[in-house]
Amino acid sequence: MYKKGAIRELQWRVFNDSEWIQKLAPELKVSELTRTAYQQILNDYAKEHERQTTLDFHHQLKGAILDALDEGMIERDPTRRQLLKGKHREPKR
Numbered sequence: 001m002y003k004k005g006a007i008r009e010l011q012w013r014v015f016n017d018s019e020w021i022q023k024l025a026p027e028l029k030v031s032e033l034t035r036t037a038y039q040q041i042l043n044d045y046a047k048e049h050e051r052q053t054t055l056d057f058h059h060q061l062k063g064a065i066l067d068a069l070d071e072g073m074i075e076r077d078p079t080r081r082q083l084l085k086g087k088h089r090e091p092k093r
Helices: 011-017 019-024 035-046 051-070
Strands: none
Touching: 019 035, 035 051
């Protein structure tokens, strides 16, 4: 809601796309989000994406999660001290 109109359309589509969250954690509720659950989401996402893409995904999620923290939906920040992984890109020849 806060970002619509303030960012480019492509960024909005990435930001607003919940397909990966639904795929990786379909039953997880925001109130149940722990550091362990969040790390598992990142690990599962990283299996199919490069590290930079995983980092971008993390930043998008973190913004929404920090909003949930501010709104009192969760008590602690589950995004702290997470290890980011990703597939290695093959060098171009």
